[in-house]
Amino acid sequence: MRAAVDLFVRRRMVNALNLGLAVAATLFGLFWLVWLLWTLLANGLPWLNLTVFTQITPPPGSAGGLRNAIVGSLMVTAIGVALGTPLGILAATYLSEFGRASRLTPVVRFVNDILLSAPSIILGVFVYEVVVLRMGHFSALAGGLALALIMLPVVVRTTEDMLRLVPDRMREAAAALGAPRWKVVTLVVYRAARAGIVTGILLGLARISGETAPLLFTALNNQFDSTSLDKPIANLPVVIFQFAMSPYADWHHLAWAGALLITLAILLLNILARLLLRAIRSGR
Amino acid sequence: MSLVSTTEHTRLLLRRGLRIDGLFHGLSAAAAVLVLLVVFGVLAALLLGALPALQRFGFGFLISDAWNPVTDDFGALVAVFGTLVTSAIALCIAVPISFGIALFITQLAPAWLKQPVATAVELLAAIPSIIYGMWGLFVFAPRFAGHVQPWITDHLGQWPLLGPLFQGPPMGIGMFTAGLILAIMVIPFIAAVMRDVFDIVPAVLKESAYGLGATTWEVVWQVVLPYTRSAVIGGVMLGLGRALGETMAVTFVIGNAQRLDASLFMPGSTIASTLANEFTEATGELHTASLIALGLILFLITFVVLALARLMLLRLASRQGTVG
Numbered sequence: 220m221r222a223a224v225d226l227f228v229r230r231r232m233v234n235a236l237n238l239g240l241a242v243a244a245t246l247f248g249l250f251w252l253v254w255l256l257w258t259l260l261a262n263g264l265p266w267l268n269l270t271v272f273t274q275i276t277p278p279p280g281s282a283g284g285l286r287n288a289i290v291g292s293l294m295v296t297a298i299g300v301a302l303g304t305p306l307g308i309l310a311a312t313y314l315s316e317f318g319r320a321s322r323l324t325p326v327v328r329f330v331n332d333i334l335l336s337a338p339s340i341i342l343g344v345f346v347y348e349v350v351v352l353r354m355g356h357f358s359a360l361a362g363g364l365a366l367a368l369i370m371l372p373v374v375v376r377t378t379e380d381m382l383r384l385v386p387d388r389m390r391e392a393a394a395a396l397g398a399p400r401w402k403v404v405t406l407v408v409y410r411a412a413r414a415g416i417v418t419g420i421l422l423g424l425a426r427i428s429g430e431t432a433p434l435l436f437t438a439l440n441n442q443f444d445s446t447s448l449d450k451p452i453a454n455l456p457v458v459i460f461q462f463a464m465s466p467y468a469d470w471h472h473l474a475w476a477g478a479l480l481i482t483l484a485i486l487l488l489n490i491l492a493r494l495l496l497r498a499i500r501s502g503r
Numbered sequence: 504m505s506l507v508s509t510t511e512h513t514r515l516l517l518r519r520g521l522r523i524d525g526l527f528h529g530l531s532a533a534a535a536v537l538v539l540l541v542v543f544g545v546l547a548a549l550l551l552g553a554l555p556a557l558q559r560f561g562f563g564f565l566i567s568d569a570w571n572p573v574t575d576d577f578g579a580l581v582a583v584f585g586t587l588v589t590s591a592i593a594l595c596i597a598v599p600i601s602f603g604i605a606l607f608i609t610q611l612a613p614a615w616l617k618q619p620v621a622t623a624v625e626l627l628a629a630i631p632s633i634i635y636g637m638w639g640l641f642v643f644a645p646r647f648a649g650h651v652q653p654w655i656t657d658h659l660g661q662w663p664l665l666g667p668l669f670q671g672p673p674m675g676i677g678m679f680t681a682g683l684i685l686a687i688m689v690i691p692f693i694a695a696v697m698r699d700v701f702d703i704v705p706a707v708l709k710e711s712a713y714g715l716g717a718t719t720w721e722v723v724w725q726v727v728l729p730y731t732r733s734a735v736i737g738g739v740m741l742g743l744g745r746a747l748g749e750t751m752a753v754t755f756v757i758g759n760a761q762r763l764d765a766s767l768f769m770p771g772s773t774i775a776s777t778l779a780n781e782f783t784e785a786t787g788e789l790h791t792a793s794l795i796a797l798g799l800i801l802f803l804i805t806f807v808v809l810a811l812a813r814l815m816l817l818r819l820a821s822r823q824g825t826v827g
Contacts, residue, residue: 234718244603309534317528327535333809338748348548399520401527429631432750
């Protein structure tokens with residue numbers, strides 16, 4: 220009797236201890252999030268003003284903003300999305316529609332999942348070797364291409380998941396009405412999965428917005444205004460990196476303002492994507 | 504007459520539909536093949552670019568700790584060592600924490616708290632790595648050097664076996680700091696996988712254990728974990744894959760020193776940080792080739808780790824009969 224009670228107490232204590240540790244682990248994880256966001260707000264907010272958007276990156280010691288970097292980031296990201304999205308949707312269409320029975324499909328799916336987590340800096344080196352060396356100089360186009368390669372697997376993965384959620388009944392109903400395959404896919408499947416596909420694009424966009432490593436070797440940087448695809452272009456992540464690593468206080472301030480800007484944009488994209496996902500879930 | 508033209512018209516329509524079908528099929532297949540081509544293209548480009556270094560140093564490249572652009576003598580040991588050590592530190596911290604978070608979300612938290620906590624942890628993954636780097640360098644490192652590091656060096660530094668790991672001046676930056684920040688960055692990935700797979704454990708299994716009088720901890724440790732073991736390992740390896748290739752955060756805080764040091768508090772470098780620092784400034788052909796060779800090593804390591812991770816995750820999925 221005595222031993223049984225002891226065992227009971229010990230099991231309860233082990234249970235309480237471990238569950239307590241689980242709560243502590245959760246608080247530990249959230250602690251860093253709060254600290255990071257607080258740091259960003261405290262250091263970035265005081266320097267985030269109108270001149271950040273209206274003036275170009277200054278030489279050390281004089282006032283300036285991040286206009287050229289913001290414009291450059293938007294351009295490079297737009298190229299990435301413009302290249303990555305259609306290719307990703309097409310590849311996902313093959314995986315979930317045309318290539319269902321193909322032996323290629325599981326292989327592509329497997330490789331895509333690896334590409335999804337592959338180091339982005341390696342993709343930067345790849346684009347450097349293939350594009351930058353051929354062209355002979357860094358360029359906005361090369362930067363966009365590197366981002367497209369990072370975006371591609373994200374879009375493939377989410378789009379395929381969303382296309383597979385569309386019930387086969389709908390495909391069969393359309394086919395029974397005599398619709399050719401391409402009409403079934405574009406008018407029925409894509410339309411049914413539209414919100415999900417947009418979510419995937421938003422998530423991919425969020426992923427590439429903060430990428431720095433691949434841009435170091437491709438878009439490089441530019442102190443001045445440039446909208447040429449053929450020339451090096453300023454972009455927020457690389458400017459932040461350069462300014463943060465510099466010894467100048469006013470460059471640090473701009474770096475923090477840029478960091479806050481980028482994080483806010485990415486958090487916004489994430490929230491949008493989440494809201495869309497929730498709408499999809501509650502819609503079925 | 505009109506009947507004939509109608510069938511003719513139908514046939515035309517049908518033929519056009521089939522042609523567009525074929526075109527669409529071909530295009531989508533080409534896009535799918537492109538995904539494969541990217542991965543193999545990366546491999547080929549890295550091999551080609553690394554060739555001069557591989558020819559010059561051969562297998563010795565892997566075990567040489569030299570890194571001297573002036574004398575054109577390069578080796579991968581320092582960077583590979585730094586990559587493996589920081590990733591190992593990251594996993595040592597991130598795995599138990601992620602397990603705790605997944606346990607909290609799936610078994611302990613009241614329903615209204617689950618989603619907010621899960622979302623907050625996922626937000627850790629949304630923050631760009633350059634932000635982690637700035638925070639690590641400007642905010643975390645000075646506090647770590649001022650308050651925590653001296654204490655650890657004074658106490659743990661005297662231990663017989665572990666001591667040398669924690670010696671050196673309190674600089675704040677170094678391999679330990681890099682590992683810790685990597686841990687925070689991979690926690691959301693590992694925790695998300697653990698949470699998802701803990702949720703698919705059949706309720707009947709858990710309830711049988713509860714019915715026999717098991718405590719929550721016993722259910723998790725003896726029912727949930729064994730059931731999901733392969734996927735949990737897969738999730739951990741997914742996190743490892745992330746940690747190995749993480750660039751910007753590490754570049755900020757590791758100190759970027761090309762030397763081997765037993766102490767975790769000393770600066771070092773990883774493959775990714777070396778690339779980020781030196782690639783655009785490399786002058787000699789051999790320097791560039793050696794950097795690309797480092798990239799090749801990183802690519803091969805992460806490829807193997809991520810492939811194993813996927814296989815582990817697929818094992819649970821195939822047993823489940825669903826794709827996870």
